[in-house]
Amino acid sequence: MTKRILAEGNEAVGWGALSAGCKCFFGYPITPQNEVMELLAKELPERGGVFVQSQCETGAINMLYGAAAGGVRAMTSTASPGWALMQEGVSDMAAANLPGVIVVVQRIGPGVQRVEHAQMDYNSVTKGGVGGYKTIVLAPSSVQETHDFMQLAFHLADKYRHPVIVLSEGILGHIIEPLEIKTIDFEPLPEKDWAVAGHGPHRDGKFRELGPSYHPLYDGTYLNYLNAYREKYKAMQSELRYEEYKTRGAKVILVAYGYCARVAKEAVDMARAEGLKAGLLRPITLWPFPSQPLRDKAGRGRKFIAVEDSLGQMVDDVKAAVEGKSEVCLADVTFRHMPSEEGMILPGRLLQEIRRLI
Amino acid sequence: MSETTKNITREVVVEKPLLLRGEEWMDILWDLFCPGCQIPLVGRLIAESLEELGVGSNAIMVGCVGCTGILIASLTMDRVSPAHGRGPDVATALKRVHPDTVVYTVQGDGDCIAIGAGPLIGAMTRAEKITVIMVNNTNYGTTGGQLAPTTLIGQVTSTTPKGRNPDLEGYPVHTAELAATFKGTAYSARGSLHTPAEYQRTKKYIRTAFQKQIEGVGFSFVEVITACAVNWHMTPVKALEWIGEKVVPEFPLGEFKNVTHIK
Numbered sequence A: 001m002t003k004r005i006l007a008e009g010n011e012a013v014g015w016g017a018l019s020a021g022c023k024c025f026f027g028y029p030i031t032p033q034n035e036v037m038e039l040l041a042k043e044l045p046e047r048g049g050v051f052v053q054s055q056c057e058t059g060a061i062n063m064l065y066g067a068a069a070g071g072v073r074a075m076t077s078t079a080s081p082g083w084a085l086m087q088e089g090v091s092d093m094a095a096a097n098l099p100g101v102i103v104v105v106q107r108i109g110p111g112v113q114r115v116e117h118a119q120m121d122y123n124s125v126t127k128g129g130v131g132g133y134k135t136i137v138l139a140p141s142s143v144q145e146t147h148d149f150m151q152l153a154f155h156l157a158d159k160y161r162h163p164v165i166v167l168s169e170g171i172l173g174h175i176i177e178p179l180e181i182k183t184i185d186f187e188p189l190p191e192k193d194w195a196v197a198g199h200g201p202h203r204d205g206k207f208r209e210l211g212p213s214y215h216p217l218y219d220g221t222y223l224n225y226l227n228a229y230r231e232k233y234k235a236m237q238s239e240l241r242y243e244e245y246k247t248r249g250a251k252v253i254l255v256a257y258g259y260c261a262r263v264a265k266e267a268v269d270m271a272r273a274e275g276l277k278a279g280l281l282r283p284i285t286l287w288p289f290p291s292q293p294l295r296d297k298a299g300r301g302r303k304f305i306a307v308e309d310s311l312g313q314m315v316d317d318v319k320a321a322v323e324g325k326s327e328v329c330l331a332d333v334t335f336r337h338m339p340s341e342e343g344m345i346l347p348g349r350l351l352q353e354i355r356r357l358i
Numbered sequence B: 001m002s003e004t005t006k007n008i009t010r011e012v013v014v015e016k017p018l019l020l021r022g023e024e025w026m027d028i029l030w031d032l033f034c035p036g037c038q039i040p041l042v043g044r045l046i047a048e049s050l051e052e053l054g055v056g057s058n059a060i061m062v063g064c065v066g067c068t069g070i071l072i073a074s075l076t077m078d079r080v081s082p083a084h085g086r087g088p089d090v091a092t093a094l095k096r097v098h099p100d101t102v103v104y105t106v107q108g109d110g111d112c113i114a115i116g117a118g119p120l121i122g123a124m125t126r127a128e129k130i131t132v133i134m135v136n137n138t139n140y141g142t143t144g145g146q147l148a149p150t151t152l153i154g155q156v157t158s159t160t161p162k163g164r165n166p167d168l169e170g171y172p173v174h175t176a177e178l179a180a181t182f183k184g185t186a187y188s189a190r191g192s193l194h195t196p197a198e199y200q201r202t203k204k205y206i207r208t209a210f211q212k213q214i215e216g217v218g219f220s221f222v223e224v225i226t227a228c229a230v231n232w233h234m235t236p237v238k239a240l241e242w243i244g245e246k247v248v249p250e251f252p253l254g255e256f257k258n259v260t261h262i263k
């Protein structure tokens, strides 16, 4: 069934989760993601699902851990300060091979006092936290993509039995755009016969114990366990997604995700209108990062601009990708049109940078 | 053997409950506890209670991080290991997802009322239909006998070398009494395992707590005082005496709340 509505990005998170068959939401109020939980507080119980407002974000992530262990599709969403509190839980989910979707609507930092939009959690989201886990990170840049990527996130989480993060941001969460609500079909996945149910022995006559797999009572060796993770992360590399826009023959390639990718696209069009050969490479998965596509474009005098609303985090991944063969500049939070927290990086300012480089 | 003796021996020591059998870890499990540790008895009481209630393995055990968490491997039922202190969060979700099964946590006192105070209070606030069984051994067993919220005044631990000083470390926390103050709590009790009589009473508490969950009345909580002879630097027998002399006077035994419905 397809339904067309006008929705903001945060609502699209909720509609996407429902389209994916999400059964549980656990979360703690925080700006700028409140609309996600407000929508699901209404919609989930009406569909027989579970909505719990937890006592804090560690509570939410550990409830997600529990629901995932129970074998249902479940999620949480938060903003930057809450994300900090969730990282122990995400590490444990990764260690316990538990699937779940975590939405992080980024807000400004450092510190935890301000609520305005920004892109300042790239590193903490893409690099993994304690214990060195990795998760697939999807970065939508429109309301429709937010809805669609939620479904993809649930699919990938179940496919790999692993947490998946959808990285949004204050602006994306609050822009209002047309949204087509529809269920996307993915390849079929096996039944979750590993989940706990509390209904006596499972079909194989055994019980389930779920927890960090290097539990002292784990029957394998620790290195077997780590190798299993290496294989899992290798397999996840195949989920790399990115978008190229006018990169053919481009002298300057902008690299941007989220709202900045939309701004960068406009800047590319403005530059092209002036005859300046600019293009955009938009990482859709921030992990795995499109390092190889960037590397393939490096050299031959081509320059890159990492556009991100922070003091520069993704830029390090771009630099690592081009391996010194190209100059990499940074258009960061200081490019905002106003010096206050409400400022945005706008296309005109990026155009100046493109002009400077060509 | 008279009928009475048979009953007593069955109740007290001889047969292993069914739920404690058959798992491959059982053999090594007991090596993980120190001599004289009473935590395995808590596992046994849980197993006996669930068997007597007819629940059997139709339950989900949520463990913890700590010596108490070693119990996770001992029971033949589905089990989930959470991070330190997060058991009630995990159990909350499991009970919501599988409302027709019995979901319970076993937690150390540090896990339950220090790092896990938030999850515990959250679960009690929401009146979750889960059971929390907290082992009170007056210290952090696993990490080497440090101060716990339950440490007695004057008790020497590895982080209170001069004894717990209320000016610096405050006073022992009474978790069973705290649980009883919550409207959504159906049942709260504290038992001890230092005498056969208290052992039997504690079993009744655990069984009643599960019963409350099965009846859907509300949150249920049992605190069990256990000996940690190694960290108390006592012989196992002396540790049991010390519970009677010092621990029980601080932590009174009995039921603090037992209601058939919450209104």
Ligand SMILES: Cc1ncc(C[n+]2csc(CCOP(=O)(O)OP(=O)(O)O)c2C)c(N)n1
Pocket (backbone or CB within 6 Å): B065, B066, B067, B068, B069, B084, B107, B108, B109, B110, B111, B112, B135, B137, B139, B140, B141, B142, B143, B148
């Ligand atoms: C976040 C976190 N902090 C600290 C620890 C280290 N740690 C492991 S067990 C434990 C305390 C255990 O004490 P208690 O809960 O009383 O259980 P017991 O071992 O006495 O059964 C601590 C502090 C940890 N595992 N995780």
Ligand code: SF4
Pocket (backbone or CB within 6 Å): B032, B033, B034, B035, B036, B037, B038, B039, B067, B068, B137, B141, B142, B227, B228, B229, B230, B231
């Ligand atoms: S340290 Fe204490 S609680 Fe832990 S196993 Fe030894 S006796 Fe038991």
